[in-house]
Each structure stands twice: as C-alpha cells, then as structure tokens.
Amino acid sequence: MLASVALMTLDHRQQHLESLRSALSVAVYPLQLVVDLPNSFGEWLHESFATRRHLAEENARLHTEHLVLKAELQKLSALQAENLRLRELLDSSFKVGERVLIAELLSVDLDPYRHEVVLNKGSRQGVFDGQPLVDANGIMGQVVHVGPFTATAMLITDPAHAIPVQVNRNGLRTIALGIGSIDRLSLPHIPNSADIQVGDLLVSSGLGGRFPHGYPVGVVSKVQLDPGQAFARVVARPLAELDRSREVLLVWPARRAPAGTASDAADEAAEATP
Structure with missing residues (x-):
C-alpha cells in the first residue's frame, strides 16, 4: 500500500509513467470509438434526416413562391399589355371625333x-x-x-x-x-x-x-x-x-x-x- 502511494507520488512529481499512459490511451482509443459508435451514428442519422426534411420543406416553399411570383408576373404583363391597348384605343377615340x-x-x-x-x-x-x-x-x-x-x-x-x-x-x-x-x-x-x-x-x-x-x-x-x-x-x-x-x-x-x-x-x- 505504502509502495503504491510512493510510486504515485514519484510519478506525480517526475512524470515517469506518462509515456506508458500515452501508449495505453492510443491502444484504448479504437475501443472507445467502437463503444461510442452507436450513439454517434444515431445523432448523425437524426441530424441528417432533420436537415433533409428542412431542405425539402424549404425547397417546396421556394417552389411555391416561385410559381406565385411567376403567376403575378404574368398577370402584371397582361395588365401592362391591356393598359397599352386601352391607351391606343383612347388615342384612337380622339382621332375618330365621333362618340x-x-x-x-x-x-x-x-x-x-x-x-x-x-x-x-x-x-x-x-x-x-x-x-x-x-x-x-x-x-x-x-x-x-x-x-x-x-x-x-x-x-x-x-x-x-x-x-x-x-x-x-x-x-x-x-x-x-x-x-x-x-x-x-x-x-x-x-x-x-x-x-x-x-x-x-x-x-x-x-x-x-x-x-x-x-x-x-x-x-x-x-x-x-x-x-x-x-x-x-x-x-x-x-x-x-x-x-x-x-x-x-x-x-x-x-x-x-x-x-x-x-x-x-x-x-x-x-x-x-x-
């Protein structure tokens, strides 16, 4: 017991076991990855589905807005053409002179x-x-x-x-x-x-x-x-x-x-x- 305490005190002061701990951490790291893999994969999968759903919703919203804007643009073009025709008719009515x-x-x-x-x-x-x-x-x-x-x-x-x-x-x-x-x-x-x-x-x-x-x-x-x-x-x-x-x-x-x-x-x- 006393030997263990002495060894720990010596390592704390002089860092003699640091290389051993580093080697052990490298060896244990793959095991940590394997143990954490299900949780990491679940989080990645959830985030991927959420991002895909968000992108799909955003794409549908933008597509709808695009169609609405195109329809409004067509309506404005039709109104502009109608306005030009009515202006031409108004000019023609001045030239005609009759009612x-x-x-x-x-x-x-x-x-x-x-x-x-x-x-x-x-x-x-x-x-x-x-x-x-x-x-x-x-x-x-x-x-x-x-x-x-x-x-x-x-x-x-x-x-x-x-x-x-x-x-x-x-x-x-x-x-x-x-x-x-x-x-x-x-x-x-x-x-x-x-x-x-x-x-x-x-x-x-x-x-x-x-x-x-x-x-x-x-x-x-x-x-x-x-x-x-x-x-x-x-x-x-x-x-x-x-x-x-x-x-x-x-x-x-x-x-x-x-x-x-x-x-x-x-x-x-x-x-x-x-």
Missing part, C-alpha cells in the same frame, strides 16, 4: 368561313345594327345582331362583308370584299389602267352611309395585271388587328349618337380640362 364606346370581345366564331365576334355591349348601351366597329388601327367590321347585353359583329374579312373604300392617295373608289382569310381583302372590278399601287392606303369612302368617311381600312399588298382580263387582281391587307384585338371601339355617327349611353372621349377630356 365611341369601348367594348370587349366575349367570344370568337371558330367557323373558318364566318368571321364574327361577340361583344359585351348591347342595346342597353345604345348599340344598334350596322354600327361600325374599329380598333386602334382601323375598321374591324360592323354589328349585325344586337341583344340587350351583347352584340354580334361581322368582321370585314367575312365572305359576306363588303365595305366601300377609296385610295387615299388619289381618291380612286372601289369595294373591299372579305374572302374568308383573316389577313386579306379583295378589291374587284379595278381596270388594268387604274392608278393603284402596292402600299396605297385604303380608307372608308363614306358611301352608303354605314361607315364614316376617312377611317383606315387596309393597305394594298398585291396588284397583278393580266392583259387577257378586263380587271386587275388587287389584294389588300387589313390594318385592324382582327385576330388579336380584345378591346374595340363602337362608333356612333354624329347624327345617331345616343345621349347618355356612349362615352365621348373627346368631350370628356374637354370637360375635365380647366
């Missing part, structure tokens, strides 16, 4: 041989049969049927539609016929000797009293002269965006403007100006 009413397309006839659209305005807003329909670029067509809350309009490219036009450059009068193609109008019965060229602007002539004078209708895109025929083959491209416009203008000639129904953009702007 106008902005209408929105509810549906489009899918029949390839019938170019008709349904509008969200009807007789309660003063819409009438034969009323001209325009967009920011030119004449689109005319109303052919009116209900209390909706109206059906025939586009100028419908095979049953015809509109009196004239060449803006020289006043040459003709008729623009729809041929069932959304991007073409036919100008029949134009003599080979007539002064008409590719690029000529066609405007409404006002003849017949249906369409006011001077509205843009189309641009001549093809003039084909055939010496063997009495008339030239002339094709025009409509200026109105018939397959893209969503908001349109219903126009009242001055003599038919219904009081208190259609919005006169020019008058409203003049009243708002101090």
Whole structure:
C-alpha cells in the first residue's frame, strides 16, 4: 500500500509513467470509438434526416413562391399589355371625333368561313345594327345582331362583308370584299389602267352611309395585271388587328349618337380640362 502511494507520488512529481499512459490511451482509443459508435451514428442519422426534411420543406416553399411570383408576373404583363391597348384605343377615340364606346370581345366564331365576334355591349348601351366597329388601327367590321347585353359583329374579312373604300392617295373608289382569310381583302372590278399601287392606303369612302368617311381600312399588298382580263387582281391587307384585338371601339355617327349611353372621349377630356 505504502509502495503504491510512493510510486504515485514519484510519478506525480517526475512524470515517469506518462509515456506508458500515452501508449495505453492510443491502444484504448479504437475501443472507445467502437463503444461510442452507436450513439454517434444515431445523432448523425437524426441530424441528417432533420436537415433533409428542412431542405425539402424549404425547397417546396421556394417552389411555391416561385410559381406565385411567376403567376403575378404574368398577370402584371397582361395588365401592362391591356393598359397599352386601352391607351391606343383612347388615342384612337380622339382621332375618330365621333362618340365611341369601348367594348370587349366575349367570344370568337371558330367557323373558318364566318368571321364574327361577340361583344359585351348591347342595346342597353345604345348599340344598334350596322354600327361600325374599329380598333386602334382601323375598321374591324360592323354589328349585325344586337341583344340587350351583347352584340354580334361581322368582321370585314367575312365572305359576306363588303365595305366601300377609296385610295387615299388619289381618291380612286372601289369595294373591299372579305374572302374568308383573316389577313386579306379583295378589291374587284379595278381596270388594268387604274392608278393603284402596292402600299396605297385604303380608307372608308363614306358611301352608303354605314361607315364614316376617312377611317383606315387596309393597305394594298398585291396588284397583278393580266392583259387577257378586263380587271386587275388587287389584294389588300387589313390594318385592324382582327385576330388579336380584345378591346374595340363602337362608333356612333354624329347624327345617331345616343345621349347618355356612349362615352365621348373627346368631350370628356374637354370637360375635365380647366
């Protein structure tokens, strides 16, 4: 007993057994690792699952936010495009000079041989049969049927539609016929000797009293002269965006403007100006 105490006292003072303890600790260390392995592995596994679950939840949250932000961005883009279209229509209403009413397309006839659209305005807003329909670029067509809350309009490219036009450059009068193609109008019965060229602007002539004078209708895109025929083959491209416009203008000639129904953009702007 005394020898052990003496040995411990000597080691404490002179550190003679330090090398032996170091060697023993090195030998015992693998055993300590093996003994502690289940606990360490359990903690690592728990932390890994928790981290994976957290990352999965974070990824799902970010994915949802991404979808929401994309939807909002698309909505903002659509609102921006609609705002631009309405600004163009407003500018067009100032140029028109007659009383106008902005209408929105509810549906489009899918029949390839019938170019008709349904509008969200009807007789309660003063819409009438034969009323001209325009967009920011030119004449689109005319109303052919009116209900209390909706109206059906025939586009100028419908095979049953015809509109009196004239060449803006020289006043040459003709008729623009729809041929069932959304991007073409036919100008029949134009003599080979007539002064008409590719690029000529066609405007409404006002003849017949249906369409006011001077509205843009189309641009001549093809003039084909055939010496063997009495008339030239002339094709025009409509200026109105018939397959893209969503908001349109219903126009009242001055003599038919219904009081208190259609919005006169020019008058409203003049009243708002101090």
